Amino acid sequence: MREVEGGNRRRRNVEAPSPARYNSNHRTRNRKAARMNLGSESETVEFKKSTGEHKEALQAISAMLNKHGRGELYFGVKDDGNVIGQDVSDATLRQVTSWVSDKIEPAVFPTVERLDADDELRYIKVAFSGADAPYSADGRYFTRVGTSNKALSASELSAMVIKRERARSPWDSQPSGRPVSDADERAVRDFVERGGRAGRVGGGFAGVEDALAKLDLVAPDGSLRNAAVELFCEGSDTYPRMKLGLLGGNTKAKILDLRRECGTMLKLLDFAEYFVTSNIRREFVIGETGMYRKEIPEIPAEAIREAVANALCHRDYTTGTAVEVNVFMDTVQIVSPGLFPEGDSPERHLAGIASEFGLRNPAIARTLFRAGVIEQYGTGIPRIKEACKAAGVRFRFEQTVNSTVVVFGRPGSQVTVAGDDHNSEGKTACATNDGSWGTMLDSLGKSERKAMELAAANGSVSTSVLAEGAQITKRASSAALKRLAERGLLEWVGKSARDPKQFYRIPSDDHPAS
Known part of the structure; x- marks a missing residue:
């Protein structure tokens, strides 16, 4: 210069x-402009500038384990996600591993990695998981709230301890104190047969004790596990396992029928499906001759069965309350005691991302799976969704204070006449009354049964049409139609008794019988 x-x-x-x-x-x-960024902190991700903040890091690990059972923590990263790096020797990695495994209780064994950023800076990733919450850090317990760590209250800690003990020893796996002889042999034999047909139980039936032992349903003290009692023992009339109601509206104000059942689980499942399908409307598909019918429930039977199976399998048995199956005018509702486990939800199942973490009754679920009643956990609700979508039926989940409810909409009923376009021309569909079409027809005489089939197939039936179809006189035909009208199964339509165009039809919601 x-x-x-x-x-x-x-x-x-x-x-x-x-x-x-x-x-x-x-x-x-x-280099400063292109500094590597790892994104944002979350309920399962925490950033620390250096290992000098290890005490706060341990609190974050405790919080994430207690809230989500897993998480990731990074040393050498600022709160904004920018990697600033730090010295990372083999001794540093060993020290971090020691902090986590020694200071977190119950013991957690993390994966500790040394990573390189794009600008040659080094940082540390600590990944961890565990299913034994609550976890403490230096004797203190935390939970995750957003990106902060909050100390657990005494009540929160107590609830978490109870949950852990239940997970370690689920209610359905605990000994009941009841002897193996209490198990119903017919129920066990039926289970083995179903499991054999499903290809999940082999060897056939060799006795109650042998079958239950193979299913691990006998406790170490020789008594039945609670799961075995619910699956294979008759219950008490005082405390029914299932209540089934037929209601005269959309509330419980008018009860038309009420059942209290205490049978074995597979019996309850079969009866619940029968009760619902017998008390909802059906679509009757009738063949060309009028002598063939196919009944299709307005709510798919497979969806009903799946919902009931889920309620029986995953309910909270410690409440002492019963599963409810209620048929209302506009809906069918299946009520299961208990809510979805924490971290699980109906939405996760509908999206197909449910897991078995926190399964409430693993022994019951495992046994029903082997019987072919349920499939892999998390697939039941998607199957309900698929069946309802195919049938055009709406359904939803509701969670009350202490129960989970599946609500199926009732879309109505109709009669469809089978056959080609020529044979179906001029035939109309009409609604039928609730109840079992087959049972109703079986209770009628030959000419009356023919009248009902003709009315369903053609939309109406007259004296002359019945006389020709049933090969009877017009007087006998007229008497048969009048008897059906008196029972409310048909309704008369005409201007007068001498009206040449008078006819009879099946009552529907649009023209109910008087």
Whole structure:
């Protein structure tokens, strides 16, 4: 550098920086601009600038384990996700592993990795998981709230301890104190037969004790596990296992029928399906001759069965309350005592992302699976969704204070006449009354049964049409139709008794019988 005198001013000519020095400064600025970023913290991700913050890091690990059972923590990363790096030697990795395994109780064994950022900075990733909550850090317990760690209250800690003990020893796996002889042999034999047909139980039936032992349903003390009692023992009339109601509206104000059942689980499942399908409307598909019918429930039977099976399998048995199956005017509702386990929800099942973590009754679920009643956990609700979608039936889940409810909409009923376009021309569909079509027909005489089939197939039936179809006289035909009208199974339509166009039709919601 040189100085030049110029009047009263002194001018400095500064040498330009060398190319090498310029490039070094430019690289430094680019390194800062291109610093690696890991994103944002969350309820399962925590950033720490260095291992000097290990006490706070352990609290975060405790909090994430207690809230989610897993998490990731990074050393050498700022709160905003920018990697700033730190010294990471083998000794550093061993120290981090020791902190986690020694200071977190119950013991957790993390995966500790040394990672390289794009700008040659090094940082540490700690991944951990555990299913034995509550976890403490240096004797203190925390839970995760957003990106903060909150100390657990005494009540929260107590609830978590109870949950852990239940997970370690689920209610359905505990000994009941009841002898193996209490198990119903017919129920066990039926289970083995179903399991054999499903290809999940082999060897056939060799006795109650042998079958239950193979299913691990006999406790170490020789008594039945609670799961075996619910599956294979008759219950008490005082405390029914299932209540089934037929209601005269959309509330429980008018009860038309009420059943209290205490049978074995597979009996309850079969009876519940029968009760619902017998008390909802059906679509009757009738063949060309009028002598063939196919009954299709307005709610798919497989959806009903799946919902009842889920209620029996996953309910909370410690409440002492019964599963409810209620048939209302506009809906069918299946009520299961207990809510979804924490971390699980109906939405997760509908999305197909449910897991077996926190399964309430694993012994019952395992046994029903082997009987072919249920499939892998988390697939039942998607199957309900698929069946209802195919049938055009709406359904939803509701969770009350202490129960989970599946609500199926009742879309109605109709009669469809089978056959080609020519044979079906001019035939109309009409609604039928609730109840079993087959049972109703079986209770009728031959001519009356023919009248009902003709009315369903053609939308109406007259004296002359019945006389020709049943090969009887018009007087006998008229008497048969009048008897059906008196029972409310048909309704007469006409201007007068001498009206040549008078006819009979099946009552529907649009034209109910008087």
